[in-house]
Amino acid sequence: MASSVDRTKGTYVMLSGNHAVSNAVRLSRVQVVSAYPITPQTPIVEKISEFVSSGELKARFIPAESEHSVLAAVSGASSVGARTFTATSRQGLMYMEEVVHWIGRGMLPMVMAVVDALIGAPPDNWTEQDSSLYQRDTGWMIFYCETNQEVFDTIIQAFRITEKMSVPVMVCLDGSYLSHTSEPVLVPDIALVDKYLPGRKDAIVADPKKPHRLFGPAMSQEFNAKLRRRTHEALETAAEFRKTADREFESIFGRSYDDIECYKTEDAETIVVAMSTVAGTSRFVVDRLRESGQKVGLVKVRMFRPFPGNRLVEALKNAKKVAVIDRNLSYGHGGILCMELKASLYNEKKRPTVFGYVAGICGVPITPELIMQIIADTNAKETPEEELIWMGIGKSEKVKAV
Amino acid sequence: MRKLKQFNTQIASEEHISPGVMACPGCGGVLAMRLILKVLGKDVIVTTCPSCNSGFAQNYTVPSVHAPFAAVASWASGIRAGLDMLGDTKTTVLAVAGDGGTFDIGIQALSAAIERNENFIFVCYDNEAYMTTGIQRSSATPLGAWTATTPVANPKGENKKRIMDIMAAHRIPYAASASIGYPEDLIYKVKRAMQIRGTRFLHVLSPCPIGWRCSQDLSVKLSRMAVESKIFPLFEIVNGLRYKVQRPQHEIPVSEYLRLQGRFSHLDAKSIDKIQHITDREWRRLLAKESTATIK
Incomplete structure (x- = not known):
């Protein structure tokens, strides 16, 4: 595979961490994006809105009225099989919390970028990782990035993992230090990303042709407990698949990352x-x-x-x-x-x-x-x-x- | 009933709720959903939120997704967006919430979805309190009613939130109140909603014998009496401005409606007079709106 791919098909661009995320989302051909403004995340969705507006990204952008609704909206889109993305920070992530658990435990594919900044009170914008580490019990896969190139690459890898394993993935970047600092990022040709992301093939989505009830209550304790174990074991399996996803990534893009x-x-x-x-x-x-x-x-x-x-x-x-x-x-x-x-x-x-x-x-x-x-x-x-x-x-x- | 002739309001025989429903005897909510799903047919995706409907949606034979309480309208927006992006613009998206998920915790997401004019139908089946959790007051609970959090010594002291006025203020493409006591009218309104693009809102009064402290066989009768007493008028609003109000064929004082329900049994004559006065006032206001701009 590697030999037939031209890794030089790409351009070095000076990108802030936030815009590295936006561009990775564009190249991943995300179909539904929803977000609510919050510093220091906002430039991510501003840029995505521009991409959607210009037609560079053929997606629906849902400007929801709160982060709780944002995550519910992308979840709705994901529950019918669309490729979905959102981004948030600190208080926004706190406000999403109920839905973060809902889809982590419910195993709905999606990617969320979290720009790490402190939780109020007092409500300031400086970086710390409390808000994203607080998500450790939600059933999401969570990555922390060191550079803007790693942010860019991890977003694309995250789509591969989430769509293969039905585990939602959170990609965290430090506020200010990455989000608002520009570094050269190798932005590849979109054809390479298309090659890497084959699309969703979920066993179960909400589909009138194959009706299912997703996330419904009133099941037995034991059945629910088995679902919990499944969520846990899916994370372990996703970690295994991550290695495969990384090997595929390296063969196409020439870069590799480990746990x-x-x-x-x-x-x-x-x-x-x-x-x-x-x-x-x-x-x-x-x-x-x-x-x-x-x-x-x-x-x-x-x-x-x-x-x-x-x-x-x-x-x-x-x-x-x-x-x-x-x-x-x-x-x-x-x-x-x-x-x-x-x-x-x-x-x-x-x-x-x-x-x-x-x-x-x-x-x-x-x-x-x-x-x-x-x-x-x-x-x-x-x-x-x-x-x-x-x-x-x-x-x-x-x-x-x- | 002239307009009913425009539509086939016969009740389809095909069921979309399988037997063995976990609803209480006499549940108005499940009857409302049974009728609505019959009209919508198979090409629908339903999204529900915590309510009694969470339980009986397990028996839906159409696909459904259970969303967090506050966010059913947002989840529906996402389903619509996802389907559109996948090239399916035909499937109907239906959001279902109780009065709590509409009037209270869900109103922020609903208001935002209407403001964006998201293309789905939102059904509020209104049993006038938090029934799943054991009859606590909501902002849809009527004035004077007993609930577990408004004891007889201190019953609900506030009027029911006027959700249809809130819908109208959004200039929503279509909003209608409907009743399980008038199934043909309900079917007509669902069909009419299906022909319109954008957010559509149906407010269906759904008696709850347990919470209303009434006999299980009174759900349909009380639904009709709520309309006849003008406590729950049946009307439509197009684009938030043009109204069509149905005059009850047979009118009754509110006391007849109230006295069949244990939740109002503590009310004295003065309290009932007050409810009658408010009901009359709101009815006049509704007719005044209709006279300003009528649906042709």
Whole structure:
């Protein structure tokens, strides 16, 4: 297959992360799009509206009155077999929540881009991953992207996976750092994308010729429980298919992505675990520290659901210490990636000491210097003094009772 | 009844609800849906939301999709868009909600869908309270009614929300009130709705013997009495401006309608007089609208 395809059929274009999403949606020939304005997502749907208006994308754009309706509208379109897309951010994702669960558990194919930004109160636009990580129990497949090219490619891969596996897919990109920052993105010829996305072939859609009842209540407890198990196992199967989808993608486009990515970890004694743009900055820091002889590596987590626990255990088994950087927080516990990683490691006889850092929430910059401080802190201590180590925002002022 | 001759209002023999329906005896909602589905035929996709209809839609032999409560009109918009993009502009899309899914939690999505003039039919089967969850008041519950959240000592103190006025304010292409007590009229209105493009709204009063505290064999009779007492007038609105109101052939005071229902049994003469007064006032207002602009 690869030999007959000309990978040079494409153009490098300077695209913001948001417009990388819009262009991937255009090339994927999405048929129904619905969205509601919310910063920092809005440029995605503005651009898609332009594509629909100009005829570059033959789709129906439904300007619904709220995010709850947005996700219901794309779900309606998906339930009859159309290729559907939506995008949102923070409060919008919170407002969608009921429908996110509905179609995650109900296994309806669709792709949603989530531009990560903080949840109110207070309602600001800076990046953090609380809103999308909060979706981890919904039955959606969830990816985090490091670069705008990865955003672009992951959207296209997401359509392949969702339409083959009937599992909805969420593609997350950091607000500001990706959404509003332009990078060169190789935009391929649409013929290549057509080749990659054969279209939907669902067993069950709402169709008068083959009438079914979708998502109806009043079934037995056991039947419902079996559906739940099916939703869970479908995610596992989707993760398997993701590898196939990636191989197909590589043969056509020449780029490849994994669930996790190990960077200079082979002999690393300390490994940083991070997601999204934090992984990008960490990669830079690992290179600098390697120059000075430090045995440091990086594991980037790209797929968060289903959680690649076994892969992470394997990747970290020879490290002495692991520093997890979470740009998110589960209040009353700690960083979410760190919690999930610790759970995966718990039953291992040989496991590294895990340090959990919460940094960069509310869009506080995670600079190379901050990551160097994190690695130095990990190296300096035998074990973490606290479960949750705050970085980059100074000393804590103890909260007093009112 | 002149207009009925324009349409074949005979009731089709084919059923689109299979036997074994989980509705209560005397359910007005299932009777309404039975008639409506007979008119729409097989080429339809129904979308439902939490309501008693969630249960009996399990027996629909036409395809149906259950949507979240607040979003049935949005889900229907998506179905329509999806079908259109797949090249199917023929299949009818039908959204079904109870009064809660229409008057209360669903009104935002419904209002937006009408504003976009989405091409589907929305049926509100109105049993005047949250019946599935055990008879709690909705904004469709009439003045003075008992419900589980408006106890006899403090019955509903507000008027029923005037949903048809809200529809008219949207300048919706077609809105009609209908009744299971007048099946030919109901069939006519569904057929008329099918001939119009854009959002179409049918408001069907659907007695609930359990919630209305009445005998199970009174659903059809009460539906007729609601029309005869002018508590629930039958009328059509085209483009939100032109009206056609049906005058009941036989008129009754509201007291006759109210006294058959346990949910009103606590009302004293003064309260009933108040309801009569409001009913008369609204009827005059409705006729005034019709006299301003009548459907030809």
